[in-house]
Amino acid sequence: MLSNLKPQAPDKILMLIEEFKGDTRQGKIDLGVGVYKDPNGVTPVMRAVKEAEKRIWESQTSKAYTVLAGEADYRNALAAMVLGDVPADRTASVATVGGTGAIRQALELARMANPDVTVYVSDPTWPNHLSIMKFMGLPFVEYRYFDNETRGVDFEAMKADIAKAGKGDVVLLHGCCHNPTGANLTLDQWQEVVAILEKSGAIPLIDLAYQGFGDGLDADAQGTRLVASRLPEVLIAASCSKNFGIYRERTGLLIALTENAEARDLTQGAMAFLNRQNFSFPPDHGARVVSTILTDDGLRGDWMAELEEIRNTLLGLRDQLASELRSLSDSDRFDFIARHRGMFSRLGATPEQVQTLKQESGIYMVGDSRLNIAGLNRDTVPVLARAIVEAGI
Structure with missing residues (x-):
């Protein structure tokens, strides 16, 4: 065979x-x-990772499974770092195998919710976005993004293309530090993107892999927070590989913002189900390092x-x-x-x-x-x- x-x-x-x-x-x-x-x-x-690992090594008494969705301390702390103010009544989240795992789980979730979903993705984008969608058999459309002449964002072309996404489709956006171009949307441009998505009913999936590497932790999250504050449904794939330097620990988080608490509970159950099908319990070491750092003022x-x-x-x-x-x-x-x-x-x-x-x-x-x-x-x-x-x- x-x-x-x-x-x-x-x-x-x-x-x-x-x-x-x-x-x-x-x-x-x-x-x-x-x-x-x-x-x-x-x-x-x-430095903080070294110290957090030392504390975990000294205090940890078991390597038993934790929680199917990942420990709440980690999920809550990282969601707060991404969103600032987390609307608890609308927010579901699961720990994932790196940011890549969060992207895969988000696309699986979107297909569960809408079997006819089409994903709109920037041209160019991180090659793994396309590789995953092709492997899954997900239909996707590339929207114009990078202007090879100016080496900046071709924003008018981008707007025209993402406006074609329909209700129930997904528009994949880079939260900051666009990979591979380095060319980012301004906050004013994010406002216009939000207006287009409000009108179309398409759902944004934000890949936030480099928070803190561009203009600072909060500044890099401005676009994501704006989208989260304005739209009823948002998917966010966050990675700790770069900003915590824990590439090999495969530490990520999928966040879903929903219309209401009932939809949150439904989404939380679906995401936990996807974890179970794909890798059962998520990795814990990197997540525990991150939560140890984010919940200790000194670290x-x-x-x-x-x-x-x-x-x-x-x-x-x-x-x-x-x-x-x-x-x-x-x-x-x-x-x-x-x-x-x-x-x-x-x-x-x-x-x-x-x-x-x-x-x-x-x-x-x-x-x-x-x-x-x-x-x-x-x-x-x-x-x-x-x-x-x-x-x-």
Whole structure:
């Protein structure tokens, strides 16, 4: 039977990682893999995470199952971080296997509620969004988002496209730090998106994977909170991988805002059912680390301070790269890099130019020219800038 399986297309980013490892050149630069790295190229364990793990190790007396939906302390604390004021009478939530698991569960939930659902997703978007929907057989429509000329949001085109979503459809939005482009909606633009969804009855699914990496914890949640305050039904997939640095612990949360308490209870039961079918009880260690940090003033303060250090490091690298490119190209065409937010920017380079960067300069990025700003440091920024200009980008 197993011999009947069809070969699966390899993941392009994982292939890029292996290619980078096999490159023996000194001074090669990895801008492909989507994880935060400090100036020494290390993805650190945050101070508050270390301390929280120590406390858990000292106090934990059992590894028995916890709760099908995940511990309430974790779900409540993370929902409050995302939403600010949590309307308890409308909010259902479940712990998931990372933010990816939250996206998958949200799409499963949407299909349970409406078997004819169509998902509207930005062009471009995180490749796993498309991969999951294709595997599930979910119909989806790509809406225009990124303007390759300005390297900003093509907002008029986006509005025209998402207005075509109907009642019961899902519009997948990036809460902040758009992956792969780094180009974000302004709060005024979020207002217009909400007005379109109010009129159409389509349900937003917000992927909030980088809260705290853009303009700050609260600022990065502004769009999500606006949507939650205005629309009767909202799905939010939150990830702790980046802002807590616990990638391998697979810690996520699916939040559903409903019209009323009765719908909340119905939704909570459906989400718990999906957990049971897909992985039974959710992972607990990462969730317990997060709740330990968020419910302790000292740990929370230290975590927020370190997260700010990370955010400001990224902003500093963006400003430095934009400045270097302005100087070398004698133009402002790369200033968008300083305006983008999060770990990624999309250069707008051709696949051939990306290949040139790799072959001639040992600079690795995804084929669509998404580069991970966190893969740089102050010494490698000038190297990248010169290579970009010499490649004719």
